[in-house]
Amino acid sequence: MTTETPEPVAKRVPSERTHHGDTVVDEYAWLAAKDDSETIAHLTAENAYTEARTAHLAGLRAQLFEETRRRTQETDLSVPTRKDGYWYYTRTVEGQQYGVHCRRAVRDGESAPPISADGAPLDGEEVLLDGNLLAEGHDFFSLGAFDVSPDGRWLAYSTDFAGDERFTLRVKDLKTGEVLVDEVPDTFYGTAWSTDASTLFYVTVDEAWRPNRVWRHTVGTPSSEDVVVHQEDDERFWVGVELTRSERFVVIDIHSKITSEVRVIPAANPTGEPAIIAPRRQGVEYSVEHHGHRFLILHNDGAEDFALAFTSADAPGDWTPLIEHSPGTRLESVDAFENHLVVSLRSNGLTGLRVLPVGGGDAYEIDFPEPIYSVGLDANPEYRTREVRLRYTSLVTPDSVYDFDLVTRQMVLRKQKPVRPGPDGRPYDPADYEQHRDWALADDGTRVPISLVCRKDTPRDGSAPCVIYGYGSYEASMDPWFSIPRLSLLDRGVIFAVAHIRGGGELGRRWYDQGKLLAKKNTFTDFVACARHLVKAGWTASDRLVARGASAGGLLMGAVANLAPDAFAGIVAQVPFVDALTSILDPSLPLTVTEWEEWGNPLDDPDVYAYMKSYTPYENVAPVDYPAILAVTSLNDTRVLYHEPAKWVARLRAVAPQGDYLLKTEMGAGHGGPSGRYDAWREEAFITAWILDRLGRS
Incomplete structure (x- = not known):
């Protein structure tokens, strides 16, 4: 193991490409050769360097892993779901990486799911598939x-x-x-x-x-x-x-x-x-759900935020309106049951559920008490039912499973994700934490929502450290979610914030459209505006703020590093799409052609080429003082290829050598990182330890 930076890789012959009269030299293109022994040697050397540079955090990593393990009920069982005479469920066993998928026959008079509080197998269970046995070797x-x-x-x-x-x-x-x-x-x-x-x-x-x-x-x-x-x-x-x-x-x-x-x-x-x-x-765009004599059609034909219609199941043809378009209320999906329809929607940045009785009765929406939350339908495989299964969570409320009676409107909590006592022995109490919705003002005057969670005793004088998370692509919404590993940050006085930037879907289709194609830079400037706002509002200070994002959120990380390097003390970029222009120019790569409607086609359109070149992180590395950067990737990733962050780190070291850049490559994993739950906890402990070190809370 060495603490010396891996040898410069630009000694290899660079590649050259020309598009729209622009010639670009890529000194690190050879790293795309996955089967080349020199590529593997380079990634291995980078891993050794990263391990050596973070060796002082080994004790903290072990502590963070242990905190997650202690707070997690390792032997546990999901709420069983009923389907055709069986209860289906998944259980986990302490010490085992993967779930065990099971079922048990429904017994006479059993109308509610059998719950095992200690996670033990249900009496009479049938094991369908054991992930641990399949994963052996x-x-x-x-x-x-x-x-x-x-x-x-x-x-x-x-x-x-x-x-x-x-x-x-x-x-x-x-x-x-x-x-x-x-x-x-x-x-x-x-x-x-x-x-x-x-x-x-x-x-x-x-x-x-x-x-x-x-x-x-x-x-x-x-x-x-x-x-x-x-x-x-x-x-x-x-x-x-x-x-x-x-x-x-x-x-x-x-x-x-x-x-x-x-x-x-x-x-x-x-x-x-x-x-x-x-x-x-x-x-x-439209999607289809079958309901009796008709197909339900959720569509955006003349309806930016989507409308609901139906057509005959026997002879599909014209669409008859069922729910008219309502600007600002984004209809996301419809689930059909024999006597009810349930529409999943979002309005004012929050998710919601609307119930439509079939054959009479007023539509209604299900109410929830918290100011910030996320709710959606869970597994509901049975068509003939009057109950639906919901999943609810917030930044302070652990994942909760409810059964909701569509007729009486009564809601029964079946299970809330257990959170066991932490290292101090105290049970988890959501009252120890508080969540907030704040708003930043973007460069063009647009108000951008931010969700925050922290301990109640966290000061508001700029002294608290903070992690700000973002994504901002594909209309994906970063709705509030609960995280056991995050408690290790919060209990050390760190604020966690989510920037709901344009390019996501939090505020409807228009929010997405304003952060894609030739408006993509709004995503990056929105994130910087959120970071600046957190400082201005006294939540934190720029030298106590770490940014984090993954995949397209990794592109965001690379872009804001170039755009506002002074705004952050550190940046975590996981499986980051940082060489976006090179990838989108190559139609032979996975996903490229399907992505042209998201980013534009730089092969055919010189304006798209110039626009993408102006923001893609790899193309815009400059000799400036970057914050410390941790890039995490996986060798077998098919969505964002490993060589994008590998090239990016190499160029950062060459162009801005005074910076602190680390690359960590999982040599046997894909886009989601390690697959086993204990391995995933160790990965998260590694990243969290690095963050805490940057924030001076290690």
């Missing part, structure tokens, strides 16, 4: 599909042992425990069963890792006999497949970033031709 393990057939006989499941999200699909006989010879490699997420459970639909990807084909497989036959049901040749579009809650239709969802097309197959006739609900029209 592998450094990484992830489940893709987990889909029980409508008759309860078969389990379709898929596994990934590398982290590259290329799964092998198998079928298990739940009566005998036998895994059939059926085996399909290189599948993607998403499966659907036919009514008689004879046929399984699944998805595969093309060479650019784009889900482009839906296949039909007959149980008990070799995959070589499988039939392509739909092949999508337009490289902007992804495909997916699922079974409706009513189990009447197999739905093939075809979508780009801004356009949709849905096709359906009667589940009772799996060899039938897919019927198109509505042909794709550029810029029109």
Whole structure:
């Protein structure tokens, strides 16, 4: 192990590219050669350097890991979900990395889910799949599909042992425990069963890792006999497949970033031709849910924040309005049950649920008491039900599972995530903490919301350290969430803030549109405005503020490092999309073509090229005083390739050598990092220890 910075990598022959008359020299392009021994040697050297530079934090890392472990009920059991005569649930066992997936038959008179407070197996349980057994001998393990057939006989499941999200699909006989010879490699997420459970639909990807084909497989036959049901040749579009809650239709969802097309197959006739609900029209997005004699259509045709309509299930055609468009209230999804519809929405930056009784009765919204929270439907596989399962959380309220009676409007708490006493032996008490909603003013006068959580005794004189988190892409909303590892920050006097910047979906579709394409810089300036506001409002000071983001949020981290290096004491960039222009210029890379509707197409449009070049982090590294930077990546990541942060750190060292930059690469994981829960806790402890060290709270 060495404390010396790894040897400069620019000694290799640089590559050169020219677009729209602009020639760019890339000294570190050779790091994209994943199978090159020099690349692996370089990443290994960087890991050794990072470990040596953070060796003084080993004790703190161990302490933080132990705090998370002690606060977590390691042997635990999820609230069982009822489906066709069984309770389905997942349990964890102390000392084991992965969940055990189980079911137990519903007993006479059992209307409520059986709850095991100590996480012990339920009496009469049947183990369907044990992730720990499947993971034996592998450094990484992830489940893709987990889909029980409508008759309860078969389990379709898929596994990934590398982290590259290329799964092998198998079928298990739940009566005998036998895994059939059926085996399909290189599948993607998403499966659907036919009514008689004879046929399984699944998805595969093309060479650019784009889900482009839906296949039909007959149980008990070799995959070589499988039939392509739909092949999508337009490289902007992804495909997916699922079974409706009513189990009447197999739905093939075809979508780009801004356009949709849905096709359906009667589940009772799996060899039938897919019927198109509505042909794709550029810029029109819609999704489909089956309900009795009709298909429900959630769409944005003339409705920026979406509206709800329906069409005939027997002969899909014109759409009849059901919920008109209401600007500022973003309709996100609709779930259909026999006598009720539940619409998931967001308004004023908060999530919500609206219930529509079928056949009469007034619509109503479910109320929640906290000023900041996140709520949504949980697993609700049964169509004929008057109860729905909700999941609720906030920055101070642990994940909570409720059953809500759609008729009486009574809500019953089934389980709240246990939080065991911390290192001081005191039970967790949400009253010890407080959450706030604040607003920053962006450069163009736009008000940007910020969610904050801290201990009640945290001072407001600028002396408190703070971590500010952001994402701001793909209309993804960073709604409030509870985190056990975060308690280790809060209890050390650190404030945690989430900047709800444009490019996300917190304030509706317009909020997203104002942070993409040629308006993408709003995402970065919004984040800086939030950081400056936290200082101005007395929450913290710039030398006590660490920024954190991942994936597209990692792009955000790289951009704000260039834009306002003085605003932060440190930056954590996880699987960061920091070489965005290079990647978006290469249509052979995973996701590139599908991403053009998010970022623009710099290959064809010189304005997009110039705009992206003006903000992409790797292109804009400058000889300035950067804050300390920790970049974390994974070798097998297929979404943001490992070489983006590797190149970025190399260029930072060459251009601004006075800075403190660390690169940590997981050599056997993917986009989500380590797969086992204990490994994930150790990873989080590593990052948290680095943050606390930067904040002087180690």
